[in-house]
Every structure is written in structure tokens, then in C-alpha cells.
Amino acid sequence: MMNSALLRLIRLVGLVTLMTVSQTGNAQLRIEISRGVSGAVPVAVVPFAYEGRGQPPLDVAGLISDDLLRSGRFAPIDREDMIGRPTAAQDVNFTDWRLLKTDYVVIGRVVEDGLDRYQLQFQVFDVFRGNQVLGYQFQATAGNMRAVGHRAADLIFEKLTGIPGAFSTRVAYVSVVRDQEDVYRLIVADADGANPVIIAESSKPLMSPAWSPDGRRIAYVSFENNRSAVYVQELSTGSRKQVSASPGINGAPSYSPDGRWLALTLSGVDGNLDIHVLNPATGQKRRLTRNPAIDTEPAWSIDGKHIYFTSDRSGGPQIYKIAVEGPTSPQRVTFEGRYNARPRISPDGGTLAVVHNDRGNYRIAVIDLERKTTQVLSDGRQDESPSFAPNGSMLIYATGSGGRGVLAAVSTDGRVKQSIGSAAGDVREPAWSPYPAD
Amino acid sequence: MSRKLLILLAMAVFALAACSKGGTKPDGTEGAEGDAAAAGDYSSQSGLETGTVGQGTEYVEAGMEPGDDALIAETVIYFDFDTARIRTEYSEVLAAHARRLGVKSDLAVRLEGHADERGSREYNIGLGESRAQAVRQALMLQGVSATQITTVSYGEERPAVTGSSEEAWERNRRVEIVYSE
Numbered sequence: 001m002m003n004s005a006l007l008r009l010i011r012l013v014g015l016v017t018l019m020t021v022s023q024t025g026n027a028q029l030r031i032e033i034s035r036g037v038s039g040a041v042p043v044a045v046v047p048f049a050y051e052g053r054g055q056p057p058l059d060v061a062g063l064i065s066d067d068l069l070r071s072g073r074f075a076p077i078d079r080e081d082m083i084g085r086p087t088a089a090q091d092v093n094f095t096d097w098r099l100l101k102t103d104y105v106v107i108g109r110v111v112e113d114g115l116d117r118y119q120l121q122f123q124v125f126d127v128f129r130g131n132q133v134l135g136y137q138f139q140a141t142a143g144n145m146r147a148v149g150h151r152a153a154d155l156i157f158e159k160l161t162g163i164p165g166a167f168s169t170r171v172a173y174v175s176v177v178r179d180q181e182d183v184y185r186l187i188v189a190d191a192d193g194a195n196p197v198i199i200a201e202s203s204k205p206l207m208s209p210a211w212s213p214d215g216r217r218i219a220y221v222s223f224e225n226n227r228s229a230v231y232v233q234e235l236s237t238g239s240r241k242q243v244s245a246s247p248g249i250n251g252a253p254s255y256s257p258d259g260r261w262l263a264l265t266l267s268g269v270d271g272n273l274d275i276h277v278l279n280p281a282t283g284q285k286r287r288l289t290r291n292p293a294i295d296t297e298p299a300w301s302i303d304g305k306h307i308y309f310t311s312d313r314s315g316g317p318q319i320y321k322i323a324v325e326g327p328t329s330p331q332r333v334t335f336e337g338r339y340n341a342r343p344r345i346s347p348d349g350g351t352l353a354v355v356h357n358d359r360g361n362y363r364i365a366v367i368d369l370e371r372k373t374t375q376v377l378s379d380g381r382q383d384e385s386p387s388f389a390p391n392g393s394m395l396i397y398a399t400g401s402g403g404r405g406v407l408a409a410v411s412t413d414g415r416v417k418q419s420i421g422s423a424a425g426d427v428r429e430p431a432w433s434p435y436p437a438d
Numbered sequence: 439m440s441r442k443l444l445i446l447l448a449m450a451v452f453a454l455a456a457c458s459k460g461g462t463k464p465d466g467t468e469g470a471e472g473d474a475a476a477a478g479d480y481s482s483q484s485g486l487e488t489g490t491v492g493q494g495t496e497y498v499e500a501g502m503e504p505g506d507d508a509l510i511a512e513t514v515i516y517f518d519f520d521t522a523r524i525r526t527e528y529s530e531v532l533a534a535h536a537r538r539l540g541v542k543s544d545l546a547v548r549l550e551g552h553a554d555e556r557g558s559r560e561y562n563i564g565l566g567e568s569r570a571q572a573v574r575q576a577l578m579l580q581g582v583s584a585t586q587i588t589t590v591s592y593g594e595e596r597p598a599v600t601g602s603s604e605e606a607w608e609r610n611r612r613v614e615i616v617y618s619e
Contacts, residue, residue: 178600205595207559226548227590228563249567249591252560265560271571271589273564294564310561317561342558355558362557382602384558400555400602429559 029193030421040075045106049087052112057142060149067153067167072416097127116141122152134159166389170433172209172218177425186220210253214437219253219262230264232280243280254298263298263307275309288322297342302349310341317341336374346392353386353395364397377414387432398428501541509534513615515573522568524576536580549573550614551591554607559593566591573613
């Protein structure tokens with residue numbers, strides 16, 4: 001028998017807007033679940049109690065519930081269907097929740113205990129065992145309560161799935177508004193689309209954002225001087241540095257796992273794209289590939305010893321890998337299909353996400369590096385720019401929808417899919433941040 | 439097809455096209471064959487009488503050819519899908535641009551390569567660059583100095599036409615020839 005929470009999730013499969021778009025912030029992303037997972041765990045996140053003046057600064061329970069829903073692994077039950085709304089452990093009636101087929105109940109409270117000072121507590125109960133499985137208390141301000149809520153969702157997700165949550169992470173992406181003059185913006189937002197901040201803006205293309213491993217900097221390509229150059233920008237201060245402006249192409253920056261090197265594509269005046277590594281602090285630079293074909297889109301292996309890249313040396317684009325400390329020649333990695341490009345390695349190092357030509361459509365595929373199998377995960381016509389969540393559970397990518405560029409996310413097992421819209425313009429080239437540095 | 443092969447092919451096609459166009463006159467200008475040459479002979483025989491008032495005679499700058507102005511007005515070279523091979527139909531356009539750059543050595547061109555929206559973005563930067571380089575090679579083969587030419591590839595980032603139709607893609611696979619002093 002299907003339980004009611006699962007039925008509700010099935011109703012959600014289709015299109016359910018989870019986030020309302022603010023009227024003014026047209027850069028705000030809107031996340032929708034377009035493919036759900038059967039077997040999602042039913043969970044009740046009961047509205048938190050509030051003790052303080054006025055209204056609570058944030059509906060923390062709603063935020064946690066939305067995070068869990070977006071993961072695809074949980075099916076939060078509607079508030080209207082909750083029999084009781086306990087806010088203290090002694091009020092949780094396990095018999096009632098068992099009738100609702102709810103596996104877990106989350107309760108909590110927000111207590112104002114000073115000027116812009118709040119205590120946030122939450123507890124998670126296993127309904128069938130009838131005991132608490134998790135409990136935490138945080139200090140918060142009105143300003144950081146969203147972040148604290150996402151942190152709580154991370155802890156709940158990790159406790160119940162064994163996988164660290166990635167709700168406290170961010171996403172960088174490029175938005176383009178075409179008007180009298182094109183406006184390209186590089187934006188960093190929370191992983192749920194909230195708090196979009198424009199970090200660079202230009203009338204010329206901005207592309208290829210890449211996070212530093214500590215999440216503090218973003219490298220990207222700007223054509224602001226009518227030619228490509230690579231910049232590195234500090235997110236906390238906004239200060240930026242031009243790190244590569246050689247003649248020809250300067251593109252596709254990618255940070256080494258230790259954050260000291262950037263792999264990038266340089267072409268020289270003769271237009272021969274090859275992979276190089278650059279130390280932005282010292283300016284030290286080394287060329288890794290020497291081939292008249294297009295070599296581009298470098299991505300480091302997890303151990304930092306190899307670089308995967310796209311090359312059309314065999315005809316069409318395929319993925320190759322080369323040792324960073326030479327002198328070996330590149331090894332071809334992909335063989336299935338005539339188009340495999342823009343590799344990204346999964347956080348566990350076992351999987352490569354690529355843009356793959358699937359019967360004429362450009363789609364996101366994952367390649368199991370050990371078993372050499374290719375699995376197509378997306379179903380669009382022009383899907384591109386896959387980027388792994390730092391916990392490896394999801395891939396965010398860009399896709400076309402009704403002639404507009406939008407973002408989408410898919411679980412790495414292909415079972416959960418979300419579309420992430422923007423109120424205005426095209427959005428593309430999403431790059432999922434690493435875990436925040438503490 | 440590899441990019442190098444494409445460029446070589448482009449150069450070969452271009453060279454063939456240039457050969458088929460006709461000989462070169464002793465004064466260094468390219469001789470047009472057929473009707474135009476005959477008309478020239480005819481006008482030299484009949485003297486002034488052919489030059490009636492209002493018709494005038496086209497002034498052709500030294501080193502340039504009649505009709506070059508119209509050819510030079512064409513500044514966008516379009517490409518087939520997934521290739522940097524220059525279509526033969528552009529050989530005269532590029533020859534005219536090459537003559538102009540040869541005559542005016544202080545002129546410079548920026549060749550802006552573009553790709554359609556399909557496939558990955560940085561790889562498309564590579565494809566746009568291959569196209570810009572094919573045009574660069576064609577111009578240099580006609581004697582244009584490398585110092586007069588710069589290339590930039592915008593890949594799929596600056597489409598001429600938005601949309602995901604075959605027609606839009608055709609309009610976007612291009613090299614734009616942009617003159618600057």
C-alpha cells in the first residue's frame with residue numbers, strides 16, 4: 001500500500017514551485033521538482049515554536065522541509081495533514097505519527113534571548129523506535145538564520161542518509177540579459193537560489209566560473225577588453241586580479257585540489273588550444289599538451305596528479321587524461337559516442353560527468369571510470385556544464401527551455417530531477433561550490 | 439575531423455579557388471577573364487564615345503580590382519556545421535579583403551570567430567577560433583601580414599541570432615571581419 005506521503009510526492013512530480021520569486025530580484029532562481037523518487041522517506045518538519053517579540057525572523061521549519069524535499073530523498077508531509085504540532089519532546093505522540101506513516105518527526109523552537117540574538121533548537125525523532133536520534137542548539141541572528149537553518153538541514157540529512165548535506169553550499173552561475181546592450185552577470189547564490197549576489201557584470205561575455213577548493217575565490221573568463229582573459233576574484237572583498245591575458249585564448253580555468261594551481265587553456269596567436277598549468281601567485285606556467293587539435297576544458301583528478309580534458313585529436317571531441325608531472329602522453333578515457341566534452345570528476349573520484357551526444361541531443365552523462373559504463377542522466381536537447389554537488393549526490397547543469405537557458409539538477413543516480421528557473425534572462429554555466437570553509 | 443586538417447583543407451580549397459579565377463596581368467592586378475576583358479578591349483578601341491555623361495568610369499585604386507568595394511562590404515563569413523572549412527563562394531570576398539589590407543598596410547582586422555549553441559561552451563570557443571584561424575590563414579596566404587590580423591573567439595557567447603532553429607544556427611556559425619586603424 002502506498003502511504004499518503006508518497007502519494008503527495010507523486011502529486012508533486014509534475015511541477016511544484018517551492019520558492020516564490022521575489023518581485024524585485026529577477027536574478028533569483030526558482031527551483032521545481034520535475035522528477036521525484038519513489039521510496040522517498042516520509043518526514044514531518046513541524047512548524048517551530050517561537051518565543052519572542054513580534055514575528056519570528058524566518059520560518060525555519062519551512063526552510064528545512066524545502067531543503068529535504070529538494071534532495072529527492074525525503075517526502076515532507078504537508079502541514080495541513082499534521083495531526084498535532086508538537087514543539088517539545090514530551091508532546092510528540094508517536095502513535096499518531098505512526099498512523100500517518102511518518103518515519104521521522106522534526107520539532108524545534110526559536111527563542112529570542114537578546115537584541116538580534118536567537119537560540120535555535122531542533123530535535124529529530126525516529127517514529128518507529130520512539131526515540132530521539134538527533135538534537136542540536138545554535139545561536140543565530142536574524143541575518144544568519146537562513147544559514148543556520150540550512151546547517152540544521154545538513155545535519156538532519158547526514159544523520160538520516162549517512163551522506164553529508166550540501167544545503168549550506170552555494171552556486172555560481174552566469175546570467176545574460178539581451179537588450180540594447182547585452183548584460184552578462186556572474187552571480188553567486190545559496191544552493192536553494194536565495195540571496196543572489198552579482199559579483200561581476202559586463203557588456204561582454206563572462207564565462208567558465210570555477211571555485212577555489214576553499215570556496216573563497218572564483219576564477220572566471222571575461223571578454224571585457226574584447227579578448228579573453230582569466231581573472232580571480234575574492235568573494236569576501238570583491239578584489240580581483242587578472243591572472244592570464246596571453247595572446248589568443250585564455251579560457252576554461254580549473255583549480256587544483258590544493259588550490260595552488262590553475263589549469264587553463266591557452267592558444268597563442270596561431271590558435272592552437274592546449275592545456276597549461278599556472279601558479280597565479282608566482283606567475284609560473286607550464287604547458288601540458290602539444291597537439292594541433294583543440295585541447296580544452298581541463299579538470300583535475302581528486303589527487304591532483306592528473307588532468308582530464310576535452311580533445312578532438314581523434315576527430316570529434318573526447319575526454320583524455322594526462323599526468324600533471326609529465327612526461328607521459330595523454331590517454332583516451334571515453335569511447336562511447338561521438339561527442340564527449342567538458343569533464344568534471346565526482347568528489348569520490350569514481351565518476352566523470354560529461355556533455356554527451358545522445359542520438360543528436362547534447363545531454364549530461366556520467367561515466368563510471370572503473371566499469372567504463374556511460375549513463376545518460378538528462379533528457380534535454382542542449383544540456384551542458386555539469387557540476388557536482390560537493391557530497392556527490394546531485395549534478396547541476398544548464399539546459400534550454402522554451403528558447404531560454406535555465407538550470408536543472410539531477411541526482412547522480414538519475415532518479416530525482418529539478419528545474420531551476422530564473423525570472424529574467426538566460427542562466428547558464430552553474431558551478432556548485434565546495435563545502436564552506438569553517 | 440581534426441582542426442589542423444580542416445585548416446589545411448580550407449587552405450587547399452582556397453588556393454584552388456584562387457587559381458581558377460584567372461591569370462595575373464603583368465601590372466600585378468588580377469586579370470578577369472571573359473566578358474570583362476573583352477569589354478576592356480572594346481572600350482579602348484572606341485575611345486571616348488563609350489563614356490557618355492553620367493555613366494562615368496569606375497575609379498579603381500592601385501592594387502584593387504573593380505567590384506572590390508562591394509566584396510569588401512561583405513564582412514561575415516558563414517560556415518557549415520562542425521567545420522572550419524571556408525566555402526569556395528567566399529574566395530573572392532576574402533581576396534578583396536586581402537587586397538585592401540595589402541594596399542593599406544596601416545589597416546588592421548580583428549577576426550571574430552563564432553559557433554552555434556550546440557555542445558559545450560569552451561569547446562565552442564575552440565571551434566570559433568578554428569574558423570577565425572582559417573580566415574586568417576586565407577588572408578595571409580594572399581600576402582596579408584600577420585601583424586595586421588588578430589583573432590578572437592566568442593564561441594557561442596555572442597550569437598547574431600537567438601533561437602534554436604537550423605536557420606539561427608547557420609547565422610551564428612560565422613567569422614566577422616572587423617576593421618580598425
